[in-house]
Amino acid sequence: MIAKSKSLIPLGFTASIIEIEGDESHGLPGFNIVGMAAKTISEARERVKSALKSSGFSFPDKKLTINLAPADLAKDGTYLDLAIAINILILSGQLRQEDIEDSAFIGELSLDGNLRPVRGIINLAEEASSAGIRNLFIPSKNFTQGQLIKNINLIPVQNLGELFLHLKHQTPIEPPTPTVVKNTTTDDSGPFFSQIYGQDLAKRALTIAIAGRHNILLSGPPGTGKTMLARAALNLLPPLEDAEQISVTKLHSLAGLASDIVTSRPFRTPHHTSSLIALIGGGPKALPGEISLAHAGVLFLDELPEYPRSLLEALRQPLEDRQISISRAGHKVTYPSDFMLIATMNPCPCGYLGDPTHVCTCTAGQIDAYRKKLSGPLMDRIDLFVEVGRIDVSHLLAKSPKDKHSLDVVKNTITEALSTQATRYNQPSIFNASLPSARIVKDIPLAPKVKQFLDSSASALDLSARSYFKIIKVARTIADLEGASDVNASHLAEALSFRQKIAKNAL
Secondary structure (H helix, E strand, O other): OEEEEEEEEEEOOEEEEEEEEEEEEOOOOEEEEEOOEOHHHHOHHHHHHHHHHHOOOOOOOOEEEEEEEOOOOOEOOOOOHHHHHHHHHHHOOOOOHHHHOOEEEOOEEOOOOEEEOOOOHHHHHHHHHHOOOOEEEEEHHHHHHHOOOOOOEEEEEOEHHHHHHHHOOOOOOOOOOOOOOOOOOOOOOOOOHHHOOOOHHHHHHHHHHHHHOOOEEEEOOOOOOHHHHHHHHHHHOOOOOHHHHHHHHHHHHHOOOOOOOOOOOOEEOOOOOOOHHHHHEEOOOOEEOHHHHOOOOEEEEOOHHHOOHHHHHHOHHHHHHOEEEEEOOOOEEEEEOOOEEEEEEOOOOOOOOOOOOOOOOOOHHHHHHHHOOOOHHHHOOOOEEEEOOOOOHHHOOOOOOOOOOOHHHHHHHHHHHHHHHHHHHOOOOOOOOOOOHHHHHHHOOOOHHHHHHHHHHHHHHOOOHHHHHHHHHHHHHHHHHHOOOOOOHHHHHHHHHOOHHHHHOOO
């Protein structure tokens, strides 16, 4: 007799259906699992056997062979425990094959028969739905995340006994009430723009950057508020869209960082001692790295030149393509990496080059070596460059004025600009910064005199083709913030003012 059950395992950002085939035969009692199973799956023999006995089921006293198909696909993790247990119950006659028609089973079994949650449940539910599987039995602790996928019947299971009674139509499992998800956009602990004295230019640049999803670099001496300004940007980010929420939750679940639904945009801050794999992803299981965990949110790199050059150069491709492909000997995985980069840096190693109140102690060679850590191609991918100057200390304890930089005012302006872009492009996840260059002529037309002004400025600043298009995109965002229908010379002039420093100091 051959018994069959279905399960799924994650495969990068997607998943693969695994068919479990069970066979029992005469001979010495044994329990073998074949089909390119990793050690964690081979160890399922003891987990499944103990779970079945602890739950009051009999374990066949025969030679059992479990095959995991397709056999040429490497399998790892504890996702298949429950499906293997169901397969054995069918082999032993305690369940019938028709009891599990159009169903798949996912979950790690504990020795007492309870189910433990697994990673990447959204990947599995999406694939099961696409494959036409009607019922997906999952650990109850995975139900909150799984409910994001609507076109499949998710059934949360706490233990083997409960599942058995459900499949025998004796005590159906009642699904819990779906969780009402409320996306959060503000961290009440701050910081906020209104708590930062002065720095109007930096606040303006950050507002533009967030409104168009542009990359930005803040440069200035130590203690001028660069880090605080960057962190204040977190409270200006718009709520997650439904599709973004699914992608972000998938990534964080795969990385083992979230057991519930992610309700706010990511703000990732990897330290400069992070490894290349930690930043871009990889490892034996090709898990997502920081640039993917920042998807649909912000990647904040504090003191950019302190990061190894190899890490910074690894950012070039995902900044351009907004995804990262990780190749390993056995497989290739592609994760989304559509993040907004906010970076800070000092003007020199000591930090005081150009500071009117401190003398720079760096030599010309030290300054040159420090700046050469940031290559020209990397700097070319940054849309706005802002110098953050020192604030007079006599003003630091002054009461913050309720001005144009209050949270509500800035956030409403950004929301309106994003809404304008959504209407203009009529395509999810397309913002001014991510608009393909081929669409600029159609979607951001320039009047002849405006284009002439841009061309002459680009020639004077020796801008690359990439920088030329970035100027247009930033100018379009500035126009959106002002509610202007067309990009004019003043919008381009402001965009150029945030680019001029990069052009002059291209590294």
